[in-house]
Amino acid sequence: MNRTPHVTDAPYLDITDPSFSMHSEAVRDARERSWYARTNYGLAVLRYAEVTELLRHPSLVQGSARWPDHHGVHDGPFHAWWARNLLVLEGDEHHRIRRLLNPAFSTRSARRLEPVFTEVAEELVSSFAGRGHAEFVSEFAEPYATRALCAMMALPHSDWPFIAEHANTIGLALTVSVRDDIDRIDAAVRALHDYVETLIAARVADPGEDIVSQLVHTSAEDGDRLSAAELRNAVVLMLFGGMDTTRNQLGLMLRTFLRLPDQWELVASRPELARAATEEALRVAPTTTWVTREAAETFSFGGVEITEGTTVHLFTRAAGTDPRAYPGGGDVDVTAEERRPHRTFGGGIHHCIGHQIARTDLAVALRVLTGRLTDVHPAGGDEWLPDSGNTGPIRYPITFTARA
Template structure:
């Protein structure tokens, strides 16, 4: 790789590192990329969009456990075999077999059931004027929306949330400290998934799991192990990201109550409002790729094996594309953000994620007004996957 003396450096492993810092804004102004202690960080919209589809880059998370001292075990076995990190023909085949379960039509069919869950949860605290948003709404909503999608008993939501949260510890640089708990969580979800597959084989139902279990194309079907790995990924990915993202959406509009009121008046704006929050406050603050071969980009020689972080937040507020940066405007025409990734690794579940979060936002704005942070909130580090751990709020019921 060329050494350019003026290229900025960001220490992304520092617990104090923040995507919203002046350091990131200054780095983006100086250069389209920065050096980091984990490879390159791409900061601007145009370069992120191009590199998301660059065939010289592969999904860069496959070696995440090995980079942090985890070289075997149940989590490692699952991680290196799930769709998120697979490449080539194997990735194409499994994605092709999974895709029919995640269509726009599937998402729309689920919206009334998502609305029932959101309404029930808000009704549980709306009358008292205060709530702890994570434990009383975003976590149970994310888990129960997942249960709705997969056709699971809603009483299983606490089991799903507990184990998905534990697997989420694997995305931290401290993964090795928690690997025994993480391995146990994956094992528990393996067992749950295997029982679910057996049940749907014997008793088909109208849900995504049944469609995956019975779907075939030209005689090709997912194997038992591929189904199990996919179901565990659905539980982890659907739970972790939705819970975190809902907290970030709330915080975004808590800072702009006029926009919150506009969504309440015009519920059809919930979808573009959700997209605006994903642009300025994504839970997945960067998308990781790895150079599968050496190549040149924008005059920079990127060597094979280089880790490349595509910063979703920095690109989503790039003033070259979004002149008002972090300001949300739910009626504005925007260029598409990069929060769900892009290229062949574009998030397969994005249609359902968009549906459940839009429904949640529409319900919250319709039922609550004058929403304020009550203090005492706790947040995950502002890098990698971020979001609230605890978020007490006060409000008035409409």
């Protein structure tokens, strides 16, 4: 494996530049020259093999724990919630909470939800299919993502605008302007805390088959249970993370296949390919374009000494299009029989706990969209988040023809 031995010789990427793009020639050129690049914030790892290895490296820990403090937020509801959610916990505490949460996010749970995901997707597409145009984010991606969460938790679907509004506001915390918006963010966290505490009390009194009921009533073999605060934090994280990432990924998936109409039509004619097509879209156009780790200790990797405290960005998008791992790099083939597993859902102990359900609701959406719409094109006037960190469409108007 070709690894660059000296940090000072490595390419440099300015990831704070508003024009920086994960799809840029600069990133591709850096990946060809080296397995990593220097950035404003530590190192960026660019190739599939190294990203895969470092996702599981014992000397790296989740790199987002101190995000609020780094940006001037040192207390308040968001700070307290962020410090105690599964995304940033490490060690025995992380393993314990993850073990208690795992049963609710099984493949079986995902299969059970597939019919209701289909029903929601069909209803949403039916609301605009007859007029030949739609604003994809507000008319499909956001309500679908949020109502999929409502289905998972057996919530009234009429609650989806409330959940989406507050989840969107909490999303402002992941921007560098978090301090400017912290009052709104804190208010949104308090609102979701209150909502979730009422929900949990209802499930304690009258459990069902939904995920929250499972979390309330499932205990590990040793009798351990989630505390009230741990359960509340986990459900708030589900409402925030599940809506935001699914909405963004739906828009990215649509854009991927609008550029490849033959692949769109192939899925339409062979709906069983929707899952493979979803994996291809996740690989080449992930909403989470990098995951962040931090060196818990000084260690050597690939001839480079990575000192304690160094930020390490693992570029999942660059890894997913690395021609060393995938013939054709970013080429999409929904009929490819063998693909290495992409790293869009992370890896190691911080592998996304909800990946089975996310894969299912995305594949259902793609199957319904391709089955109902053809000749789909961007209508212009689209707006997108920056093509780094977490990305996706803000607005995405489209035109189309409804299938007969």
